[in-house]
Amino acid sequence: MSLTYSASRDELVEYDKQHLWHPFTQMKEWTDGTPLLIARGEGNYLVDVDGKRYLDGVSSLWANIHGHGRTEINEAIASQLQELAHSTLLGLSHPSAALLAHRLAQLTPGDLRWAFYSESGSTAVEIAIKMAFQYWQNLGRKKKTRFMSLREGYHGDTIGAVSVGGIDLFHQVYGPLLFNGVKAPCPYRYCQENDIPLERGTERLAAEVDALMTAYADETAAFILEPLVQGAGGILPFPPGLLKRIEELCRRYDVLLIADEVAVGFGRTGTMFACEQESVVPDFMCLGKGITGGYLPLAATMTTQRIYDGFWGDYQELKTFFHGHTYTGNPLACAAALASLDLFQTDKTIENLPPKIARIEAGLDRLAEGEQVGDVRQRGMMAGVELVRDRAGNSAYPVEERIGHKVCMAVRKHGVILRNLGDTVVLMPLLSLTIEELDRIFDALENAIREVCG
Ligand SMILES: Cc1ncc(COP(=O)(O)O)c(C=O)c1O
Incomplete structure (x- = not known):
């Protein structure tokens, strides 16, 4: 069955040019072209x-x-649709959300066993930032309020994610709106600028991060990075071993590690998750994009028992994570994600x-x-x-x-x-x-x- 539209091709083009504002697009250029x-x-x-x-x-x-129009994912969405298109995870649960949380806990490295859902990579990052911040507040470590991140990093477009981003073209204009953080060098550009072959950049970069940790760890809640490759910065790879060194520094200085696997997760770097390649287990792993095989908007912020325990208590202690969206853990998206994970196995992706x-x-x-x-x-x-x-x-x-x-x-x-x-x-x-x-x-x-x- 194919869709029929109540408009001709030319009308659709016209409606687009008259009413549709496209993301990351200079509309003057768009309007001059043919969509x-x-x-x-x-x-x-x-x-x-x-x-x-x-x-x-x-x-x-x-x-x-896995490709467009895969029957297995289409059918999973359609079956879910017969049962339930949406309810809410605020005060209720549903089978697909619980099943997927269980699968993700098994799949992600180490003791990442708690899944907090949202709808986009940006919100997965926003949640990790807020959780890391509140974790230290709940523990009484009130000074740990800042975030360390990498230049040329990209973590999404919401204000928290932009605050830890490092791409001037996208982020500079919002400067006055952003929270103040600590920026470490972009690993790839640092090696280029200092004429160091990428394979030999690890020690120098680790020393740079070490110096920042010495200066700022007491006031730093977490270090956020895109493991192994800075994607939107221009596909900028890390020197080998650097991810592991940053994890070690985070542990040594008591700074939480947020691995933003929104772009690199689900096989893009050759393994299911980029962190696996250097046996890194972050405190938060942000998942998005490929989590549903690219079919529906869903994201998950995975975290550990340690972080979860930091929010545990009687209601009046006010340690609750007061965050959640209308479509958090949407059943259709969870069903697509479960089918996509099955395809990883059957296709040997x-x-x-x-x-x-x-x-x-x-x-x-x-x-x-x-x-x-x-x-x-x-x-x-x-x-x-x-x-x-x-x-x-x-x-x-x-x-x-x-x-x-x-x-x-x-x-x-x-x-x-x-x-x-x-x-x-x-x-x-x-x-x-x-x-x-x-x-x-x-x-x-x-x-x-x-x-x-x-
Ligand atoms: C590493 C990384 N984090 C977060 C995001 C934001 O994801 P979304 O566009 O789904 O909000 C992106 C998007 O490209 C990304 O590459």
Whole structure:
């Protein structure tokens, strides 16, 4: 059965241009262009209203895992819908929320065993920030009110998440609204600026964090980071071992660790969770995006018994976590998440990644030979291709040229959807993409770079 719309294609375009304000979009540019209206998803492809097919090279904003229109997830949502579309977790519970909490507790590392639901990565982070803050307040450690984070970090768009973010382009304008925190260097940029090969940057960076801990740990509630890869900062990988060193420093200085796995979780770095790769068990793990296989909005902030116990007491002690949203733990989204976790097992999603990761590496090596490619970066299934005007002189394109954006528009003509972060083109393929489809993405990108950059 296909949907029918009460408007023609041209009317839809008109309604979009007249009434729909798009996220992270300069609307002047949008209004001048022709919007691509996606009508359907079929496996690894998105299909527009005219029937043209595009490979989904960014997993529909880093969320889709197993492909679009997977019967197993569709049916799970439909079955749940027959029973209950929504009630509330305030004062009530429901089977899918309880089942999923149990599954997530089993799946996440160490003693992360409590799941607090919300609807987006931003809210998962907001909850971790508020919980970490209140944990210390409940314990009487009133001075521990600040947050440490990394430059070029991205944790979402709500004000708390922006406060711990570090991308000037997105965050600077809100400066007066934000709470004051402590910023540690961006690991990748620090290595670049100090001419240190990434593999050898760990000790120097750990020393920088150690110095900040010495100065600020007494007043710091938590350190928040994106484990292994800073995604929205431009796919910026960590030096090996740094995540573990930061965990150790957090333990030594009694600072809680928040691992924001919203982007890197659910297989993107090659393991179910990025923290696993360095045997790190944070105090909070924020999950979003891929948690439902990319089908419905859901997020979970996982935490430990220690944190949970900090909120335990008689009502009049006022230690309760007074936080919750109307759609917290929505049953349809929980059902989608359970079906997605099943697919990880039946499809052997993680086990099948190594050849795909190797193919991405080979594709990047090939692209890196191009004159206009200044840097290529990869961690598992996450990759970034940074375009520069002149590689030898290491000079960037002027911002107004919008080269990254132009290349992504050109890629579309080759039947592939990609998105840029500035002049870095991001490749975040569905984990279900085949080797042949990966090759098609690289061919399309290579052609587009040649067409746009010459
Ligand atoms: C690491 C990280 N945290 C949080 C978020 C925010 O997630 P959402 O857009 O679902 O609010 C993102 C989104 O890109 C992210 O990459």
